[in-house]
Amino acid sequence: MILPRLLRRDRDDYPCQQFVEVVTDYLEGVMSPTDRARFERHLARCDGCDRYLAQIRRTIELTGTLTVADLDELGFEARDRLMGAFREFHAAP
């Protein structure tokens, strides 16, 4: 398997359909150097995949602008109760 792939080294035979499935491996830095080189070779030649990767990066960025919903905030009452429990625990002999 390895040899024929090496022989065709500069041919871009990476199907886009396969590219989109390894984007996370690429971003997480878990690709072998060979796979990474092959991935980047395709990326340099394919506008669609270049755009796809850019959109995944944008998605990550945009998701990072969200905040945990306000409704999950601790109510005053619950906070008082927990602070009370903490105080009591440490006041106990």
Added chain:
Amino acid sequence: MSCVADVAADYADDRVLVEALRRGDEAAFGWLLERHHASLTRLARTYVATAAAADEVVQETWMAVITGIDRFEQRSSVKTWLHRIVANRARTKGVREHRSVPFGSLADEIEPDQPAVDATRFRASGRRAGAWSSPPTPWDEEPEARLLATETRSVIEAAIAALPPNQQRVITLRDLEGWDATDVCNALDLSETNQRVLLHRARAKVRGALEDHFEDERS
């Protein structure tokens, strides 16, 4: 430690925080509540059926922290420890509620392979089989304001809410809260590979939702 005002900032340092909690420093506990309560509640909700059940899990967790901080061995960060307690307790409760099967955490992993992008977007045959037939159109032309619009955010929120629970947890901790992969694996008891697969699927779906949204706006 000479200046009281400096102390609060130091709680971000786990050693300082744990020491303060053991001493009964109320400001430290208050800081911890502020910092993690919302995230813990959000996590709990992905395991149990009702908001009340999730609140209960988180309350129990805080009580466990109050009484158990002395036994905390600091092999992980406080943040990971807290989320791990919530995940474990909520999982048990979820099973009891029949929300999930005993192997609930595996349910997402064994769901059939879902492609990151629908197969119809690629050429099915010919010399260039697997190449884009309908490639993504650029978002770069989208004005920055629109990308950051409230509407865009609700699209992402909705897309995340629609994900299977395991994917929801992973993308929330990784991309929304900015955790690293190792902490997420520890908190949720996932292998590195599974964490990555779940993240991959989750991001692909959120991207797809954004793509649909921007396309609707254009037409």
